[in-house]
Amino acid sequence: MTTTTSAGLFTALLLVAVPACSAGSSSQSAEDDSVHVAFANISDQASQFRPISDSFKTYAQKLQWGIETYDNAFDASASLNNAKLMADSEADVLIDFTSVDGVQPAISQTFAAAGKKCIAMNTAIEGCSLFNISNEKYGADAGSNLAAEAVKRGWTANDTTFIAVNYAAGGSNPQGLASSSYEAFSSKFPGLTRTPKEDITSSTTTIGENFVQIDGKATLADSSTALRDALQLIPPGRHLAITTVNDDEALGVLAALESTGRTNDALLASTGSSPDGLKNLRENPIWISEGAVYLNYWAGYSLAMAKAMMDGHTPPELTVAPQNTLTKENVDEFFKDGIAIKAPAPDESSKYLLDTGVLQKLGLAGS
Numbered sequence: 001m002t003t004t005t006s007a008g009l010f011t012a013l014l015l016v017a018v019p020a021c022s023a024g025s026s027s028q029s030a031e032d033d034s035v036h037v038a039f040a041n042i043s044d045q046a047s048q049f050r051p052i053s054d055s056f057k058t059y060a061q062k063l064q065w066g067i068e069t070y071d072n073a074f075d076a077s078a079s080l081n082n083a084k085l086m087a088d089s090e091a092d093v094l095i096d097f098t099s100v101d102g103v104q105p106a107i108s109q110t111f112a113a114a115g116k117k118c119i120a121m122n123t124a125i126e127g128c129s130l131f132n133i134s135n136e137k138y139g140a141d142a143g144s145n146l147a148a149e150a151v152k153r154g155w156t157a158n159d160t161t162f163i164a165v166n167y168a169a170g171g172s173n174p175q176g177l178a179s180s181s182y183e184a185f186s187s188k189f190p191g192l193t194r195t196p197k198e199d200i201t202s203s204t205t206t207i208g209e210n211f212v213q214i215d216g217k218a219t220l221a222d223s224s225t226a227l228r229d230a231l232q233l234i235p236p237g238r239h240l241a242i243t244t245v246n247d248d249e250a251l252g253v254l255a256a257l258e259s260t261g262r263t264n265d266a267l268l269a270s271t272g273s274s275p276d277g278l279k280n281l282r283e284n285p286i287w288i289s290e291g292a293v294y295l296n297y298w299a300g301y302s303l304a305m306a307k308a309m310m311d312g313h314t315p316p317e318l319t320v321a322p323q324n325t326l327t328k329e330n331v332d333e334f335f336k337d338g339i340a341i342k343a344p345a346p347d348e349s350s351k352y353l354l355d356t357g358v359l360q361k362l363g364l365a366g367s
Contacts, residue, residue, distance in 0.1 A: 035306050036066035038091035039299075040082040042099050042122075044071040048295070052097070055299035059362050063303065066091070076100045083107040087114035093306035096128070097121035117309045119302055129315040131302055133323050134347070135271075136197070138291035139177035139243065141325035142269035143184030145289040146241040149267055150189060153239075157191025157210060160239040163230065165216040165223055165249045168202045174218075174245040175202055177271065181243040182211055216249040223252030224259075231260050240266040247277035250287070254280075273326065275338040281331055290331070294322040294340050297364050301350065304358035313352060320347035322364070342367075 037060065041053045053069045060067035068089055070082040079098040086094045087110050094116050096107060108126040111118045118128035143162075150160060162185050164178035179197035186192040195207060204213050214230050216223030223244065234240070240262060244250040250270035257263045263286060270277055271291030280287040298321055305319055324344035326334060334342050345366030346353060359365040 034063065034065040035303070035310050036090055036092045037095060037303060037306050038068040038070070038086040038089050038093075039095040039302070040070040040072050040079065040086060040097060042072055042097045043074050044069075045073065049097075051296050052298055055296050056303070059300050059303055063358065063361060065303070072096075072098045072100075074099055076103050079103050080106055080110075083110045087111055087116065092117065092310055094118040094128075095121060095302050095306070096125060098123060117306070119305055119309075121298065121302065129305065129309065129319065130317065131298070131305060131319045132321060133293060134318070134320045135173050135177035135245075136180040137320070137323065137347070138271045138325065139180030139197075140184040141291065142177070142243045142271070142289060143181035143186075144188055145325065145327065146181075146243070146267055146269050147185045147188040149288050150239065150241055153267075155239045155241075157189060159237070160189070160210065160241060161234055162186075162211050163227070163240055163242045164200075164211070164213045165227065165242065165244040165253060166202065166213055167218040167245050167249070168215045170218065170245070175200075177245050178213060178243065181269070182207075185241065186210075216244060216252060218246055218249060220248045220252040220255070223249040224255040225252075227253055227256035228260060231256065231262060236262070238265065242266060242268045244268070244270045246270070247272035247274040247290075250280070251276060254284075254287075257286075273335065273340075278326075278331060278335055278338060281326060281328060288327065290326045292324055292326050292334060292340075292344070294343060296340055297322045297343050300359060300362040300364045301353060303362075304353035304356050304364075307356040307358050308352060311356065313355075315352070316349050318349060319353070320349045322346070322350075322366075 039056050043049050044053050056067055072079040072082055079100055080103055094111055104125045112127050120128040120130050122132050124130050162182055164182055166178040167174040179200035182195055183197040187194040206212050212230055214226040216226055242253055247270050257266050266286050268287050269289045273290055273292040277290050281290045322343050343364040343366050353359055
C-alpha cells in the first residue's frame with residue numbers, strides 16, 4: 001500500500017489524494033509527567049487518513065497530554081510550513097507524516113535547528129526516528145501462507161508458478177514485499193531452492209519456470225493487464241501462487257484470472273485490509289491471506305514512541321507499526337464490518353513501547 005517512491009506499503013493507498021490547506025488544533029492540558037506532541041498528518045481531507053489525526057486527539061486527551069495537529073494536505077508548501085510551525089511550537093516531540101518527495105531534507109533541517117526530538121511516520125526524515133510498516137514481514141507471511149496452502153492442495157514444483165505483482169515505481173518498500181514473498185515461498189515449497197530476497201530486484205522478470213515478476217503499478221487496471229499478458233506465456237493447467245502489494249492490485253489479478261479462465265488454478269495473498277480485501281478473504285476461496293494495516297492505532301504507537309524518547313530511550317532503526325497477516329481463521333478476531341476491533345501484539349522491534357505503559361493505557365498492547 002504506498003504513494004511515492006519512498007512511501008512504503010502505502011503506494012496504493014496514497015494514489016487518491018485530495019489537496020487541502022494545512023490547519024492546527026488547540027493543545028490539551030497535561031500532567032507533570034506528560035509529553036507535549038505536535039503531529040502533521042498526510043491529509044486530513046482524505047477519509048482514509050483523517051482518523052489518524054482524530055486518534056491523536058482522542059488518545060492525547062485520554063493521556064492528558066498536550067497535542068497540536070496540522071494538515072500536510074499532500075502538498076509540499078503545506079508540509080514545509082507545518083514543519084516550521086511545529087518547530088516553533090511548545091511541543092517536546094514532533095511527528096511528521098508527509099508523502100511529498102523532496103521535502104524531507106528541508107524538514108530535517110527545520111527540526112534539527114529547533115533541537116527537538118522527532119518521529120518520521122512512513123517516510124524517512126534524517127535525524128528522526130522512523131515509524132512504519134514492514135513490507136518484508138508482510139511478504140514473508142504471504143509466501144509462507146501460499147506455500148502451505150499449495151502443498152495442501154497437492155501442487156508441486158513441477159506444475160506451479162509463483163507470480164509477484166510488484167509496484168516498481170514505489171522503490172524498495174513494495175519490492176521488499178515482492179522479494180520476501182518468494183524467498184519464503186521457495187524456502188517452504190518442496191522441490192524449490194531458496195531464492196534470497198536480495199537476488200530479486202525490480203528488473204527481475206523470471207527465475208526459471210517457477211517465478212515471474214510483473215509490475216501492477218499499484219492499480220487494478222494495470223495489474224489486470226500485466227497479468228493477462230504474463231499468462232500468455234504460462235501454459236494452461238499450471239498452478240499460480242500470486243502475491244500483490246495492495247488490494248487494488250489483487251482485484252486486478254482476480255479480473256485477469258476470471259477473464260482467462262484461470263481462477264481454479266490460482267491462490268492469492270494480498271495486503272491492505274481494505275473492505276474489498278477483507279470481504280474476499282472471508283468469501284473467496286482463492287484469497288487465502290491479507291496483510292492488515294491498523295491506521296487507527298498509529299497515533300497510539302507514535303505517542304508511546306514519543307514517551308520512550310522523552311524517557312531517554314533511543315528507538316531502533318525502524319519501529320514497526322501494528323500489523324499482522326489475517327487468514328480465514330483469524331480475520332473475525334481483528335476486524336468487524338471493515339473496522340479494526342483489536343490490536344495485534346507489538347512486533348519485536350516495538351516491544352520497548354510497552355515499557356512506557358502508554359499502549360496499555362490506550363488498549364493497544366495486544367494479547
